[in-house]
Amino acid sequence: MNAEQLDTFKGLLEARLQALLQSAGATLEELSEQHAELTGSQALHTTDSHRDFSLRLQARERALMRRIQEALARIEDDSYGICVACGAEIGHRRLLARPMATHCIDCKTEVDLSERPRPTPL
Numbered sequence: 001m002n003a004e005q006l007d008t009f010k011g012l013l014e015a016r017l018q019a020l021l022q023s024a025g026a027t028l029e030e031l032s033e034q035h036a037e038l039t040g041s042q043a044l045h046t047t048d049s050h051r052d053f054s055l056r057l058q059a060r061e062r063a064l065m066r067r068i069q070e071a072l073a074r075i076e077d078d079s080y081g082i083c084v085a086c087g088a089e090i091g092h093r094r095l096l097a098r099p100m101a102t103h104c105i106d107c108k109t110e111v112d113l114s115e116r117p118r119p120t121p122l
Helices: 003-037 040-076 092-097 105-115
Strands: none
């Protein structure tokens, strides 16, 4: 992968990371504003629901942020775009769709198939 392509992917990853950070801040702010408007038992129930939602959202966003940061680190150590399973180059179109991809499409398909639950015999 040439330097221009790496710069493109670095820009995509950094933009996605920035968007996640902004989104997380906006979500927490919105939840706080909604809580301030509620009273009594409604507030307690809504607070619990919002807290649960917020924790799930934060966990998913943290995991995605970690994958983005790992992809940025791979750009820095010249391993970006190389499949961790087979060592082949990850396709340009796959990286455009999923810039933090660690597997080529063939290896990712194998991983997905191996993780799929198998039907139990009758």
